[in-house]
Every structure is written in C-alpha cells, then in structure tokens.
Amino acid sequence: MNTIEQFNEHVMPSYGRFDVVMERGSKRTAYDENGKKYIDFGSGIGTNSLGFCDEKWVEAICRQARTIQHTSNYYYTKIQADLAEKLCGMTGYKKMFFGNSGAEANECAIKLARKYSFDKYGKGRHNIITLTNSFHGRTLCTLSATGQDVFHNYFFPFAEGFIYVETNNIDDLKAKLDDTVCAVMFEYVQGEGGVCPLDKEFVNAIFELCAEKDVLTIADEVQTGVGRTGKFLAGENFGKLADITTLAKGLAGGVPIGVCLAGEKCCDVLTKGTHGSTFGGNPISCAGATAVLDRMGGDFLENVTRKGIYLKGKLLEIDEVEKVDGMGLMLGATLKTKKAADIVAAGLESGLLLLTAKEKLRFLPPLTITIEEIDEGIEKLKEIL
Ligand SMILES: *Cc1c(COP(=O)(O)O)cnc(C)c1O
Numbered sequence: 001m002n003t004i005e006q007f008n009e010h011v012m013p014s015y016g017r018f019d020v021v022m023e024r025g026s027k028r029t030a031y032d033e034n035g036k037k038y039i040d041f042g043s044g045i046g047t048n049s050l051g052f053c054d055e056k057w058v059e060a061i062c063r064q065a066r067t068i069q070h071t072s073n074y075y076y077t078k079i080q081a082d083l084a085e086k087l088c089g090m091t092g093y094k095k096m097f098f099g100n101s102g103a104e105a106n107e108c109a110i111k112l113a114r115k116y117s118f119d120k121y122g123k124g125r126h127n128i129i130t131l132t133n134s135f136h137g138r139t140l141c142t143l144s145a146t147g148q149d150v151f152h153n154y155f156f157p158f159a160e161g162f163i164y165v166e167t168n169n170i171d172d173l174k175a176k177l178d179d180t181v182c183a184v185m186f187e188y189v190q191g192e193g194g195v196c197p198l199d200k201e202f203v204n205a206i207f208e209l210c211a212e213k214d215v216l217t218i219a220d221e222v223q224t225g226v227g228r229t230g231k232f233l234a235g236e237n238f239g240k241l242a243d244i245t246t247l248a249k250g251l252a253g254g255v256p257i258g259v260c261l262a263g264e265k266c267c268d269v270l271t272k273g274t275h276g277s278t279f280g281g282n283p284i285s286c287a288g289a290t291a292v293l294d295r296m297g298g299d300f301l302e303n304v305t306r307k308g309i310y311l312k313g314k315l316l317e318i319d320e321v322e323k324v325d326g327m328g329l330m331l332g333a334t335l336k337t338k339k340a341a342d343i344v345a346a347g348l349e350s351g352l353l354l355l356t357a358k359e360k361l362r363f364l365p366p367l368t369i370t371i372e373e374i375d376e377g378i379e380k381l382k383e384i385l
Pocket of ligand 1 (some may be wrong): 106135187192221223249
C-alpha cells in the first residue's frame with residue numbers, strides 16, 4: 001500500500017487533497033517523496049512565515065523541546081511571559097490570551113466581547129456583527145460567525161447571536177448596529193473570501209459607530225497579521241487598532257498557536273475560570289513565535305512591502321491576469337479566461353505551490369522569499385497560463 005492509500009484508509013475524507021506526498025522542505029522549496037522540487041507560493045496557507053525549517057527557528061524550537069516542552073497553565077513559564085511582552089510591545093495591546101488556532105483565537109474574542117457587554121450592561125446585548133464573505137473558522141461558533149451561506153449546512157443547529165452586514169455597505173451597518181450588539185468582527189483583508197481589502201471609508205465607519213455605542217471592534221488578523229501585509233498588523237494600513245485582535249496562522253512559523261490580544265478597555269474581562277486551553281501557550285509554539293517575532297525588526301517589513309509590489313507588478317505583466325488585489329505578500333489574481341483551481345493543479349505539476357481564494361489565484365509566499373525565487377515562480381506561472 002502506498003502512502004496515499006494508507007492515509008485514505010484511516011483518515012476521514014474531509015479535505016480535497018492533491019496526490020502528492022510532501023516529505024521535507026528547505027527555505028522556500030518543498031520536496032515530495034520522489035524528490036521533486038516545488039517553489040512555495042503558499043507557505044502552508046500563510047503559516048510558514050520564515051519558510052521551511054529556518055535555522056534559527058529550528059534552533060529555538062529544539063532548544064525549548066530540550067528544556068521544557070509543556071507544563072499546564074497551573075504554572076507560569078518564562079517563554080510565555082517573554083512572548084506576551086513582545087507581542088504587546090509590537091502591537092500596542094495591553095494583554096493577551098494563548099490558544100492553538102485561529103478558530104480558538106476568535107472563540108476567545110467572541111467570549112470576551114459578550115462578557116464585556118454582560119458585565120457592563122447585563123443580558124440582551126450579545127449579538128456580534130460579522131460581514132458577508134468573511135471567514136472566521138471551522139468550529140460551530142466560528143462557522144456561525146462566518147458570513148457565507150455555503151458554510152451553514154449539515155451541522156444544525158448553529159450558534160445564535162450573529163448578524164451579517166453586507167461588506168462595505170455603511171448603511172447596512174448603521175441599520176443593524178442596534179442595542180443588541182456587543183461587537184463588530186471583520187478581516188481588514190478578507191482572505192478565504194478572495195483576498196478582498198475592506199474599503200477605508202467602511203473601516204472608518206465601523207470604528208466611529210462602535211466608539212459611539214461602546215461596541216467592541218474585533219479584527220480577525222489570523223491571516224493578515226504578523227507582517228503578511230507589510231505591516232505587523234494589517235490594521236496599521238488603515239490607521240486603526242481594534243479593541244481586540246486575533247492572530248494565528250503565521251505567528252509561530254508553522255507550529256500551532258492562536259492568540260487574542262486586547263486593549264486597556266477589555267483586557268481584564270476574562271477573569272479566573274472563564275476561559276482556558278490545555279495546550280494554550282505551549283512552550284514549543286511560544287519558542288517558534290518568539291523566533292518569528294525576533295526576525296521582524298530592521299527592514300524586514302519594508303522588504304515584505306517591496307517584494308509584494310514586485311510580485312504584483314510581475315503578475316500584472318501576465319496577459320491572462322486581469323487584476324490583482326491585496327496588500328504586501330497577500331495577493332489575489334483574477335484570471336481572464338482560466339480557472340484558478342486548474343492553474344493550482346497545473347502549478348503542482350510544474351513544481352509551484354499555489355492557492356486559490358474563491359475564484360482567484362491566491363499568493364501567500366513565505367515572508368522571507370527572495371526576488372530570484374519570485375522570478376522563478378513567475379516563470380513557471382507564465383508557462384502554465
Ligand atoms: C484561517 C483563518 C481562520 C481559522 O484558523 P484555524 O487555525 O484554521 O482555526 C480564521 N480566520 C481567518 C481570517 C483565517 O484566515
């Protein structure tokens with residue numbers, strides 16, 4: 001039995017997978033079990049921010065595994081304290097909660113917002129506004145938060161308490177932001193929804209209206225955060241800092257983590273016993289995250305912006321590309337005649353890892369990708385298109 005048969009025999013068939021068995025990776029190149037090389041334009045859906053097996057990152061993780069790999073949250077660890085201090089310092093937030101994934105980070109944000117409102121105003125102000133075309137995760141509650149009907153099947157009953165506002169429609173937001181609402185949750189750039197940045201005026205309206213009504217803003221930066229858009233937080237591109245921000249995907253460079261950051265106003269809402277996670281703040285994940293954050297200094301983020309502009313320019317030179325949306329190294333290309341899913345399959349064939357987002361071709365390369373590697377990937381893409 002080969003690996004794929006063995007796998008399918010024993011693993012639930014919940015993913016559409018390609019018939020490739022990945023074996024190892026180095027920098028921005030992955031290798032399958034036959035030794036075939038792939039240039040990485042997807043970074044494991046935006047997680048391997050420093051590429052595959054970055055030396056300093058590996059060293060940090062191995063050092064931590066040899067020191068203490070886990071202890072429960074009944075005790076303190078220095079690596080958690082260091083990471084929390086660093087993250088708050090880099091973002092301007094006051095405190096954070098440690099989880100293991102994007103969905104968990106968002107669950108924390110939802111619980112926090114509801115308790116903030118309950119503590120201050122009592123019952124009845126539990127609704128959370130999310131946007132059409134959003135994506136917030138795969139748990140029952142975050143599926144409910146996700147403003148796309150295709151996700152609201154099979155698993156009834158879904159969690160109550162979510163109101164969907166049409167993305168970029170300020171009037172719809174005004175109409176629905178009533179006194180049953182405790183928070184507005186949004187992605188600055190809708191990732192799974194097709195790499196669609198929100199309109200600046202719409203973001204301004206969210207912050208203004210929420211401030212008027214003491215409604216919390218929750219920025220789901222699970223995909224956009226940690227340098228992906230050329231700023232540490234995508235909100236910086238809009239001149240905004242939400243009351244709550246969630247991070248996950250790229251934060252620990254490819255090991256599981258999810259965090260919920262909160263500002264002064266709501267950082268002490270989740271009191272003793274109100275939230276928890278066995279693995280949350282796992283020291284190995286924290287070591288990985290610390291290694292990622294330590295890389296973000298100097299001109300690292302400017303380089304992300306520079307490489308993003310370069311990649312976008314190269315994409316726009318291709319005849320088949322109609323337009324390119326996104327920021328930094330989070331880009332989505334609309335194709336004129338071809339189907340993005342077919343191009344991803346063809347890319348795999350020719351040694352290029354690509355993603356889709358809705359009908360677009362999505363690019364989330366490792367933040368450490370070089371201009372030469374972008375050129376190499378673009379050459380392959382040109383041939384395919
Ligand atoms: C990926 C993603 C999530 C879910 O993260 P998981 O780690 O898969 O739970 C939530 N929100 C956004 C914006 C995402 O891109």
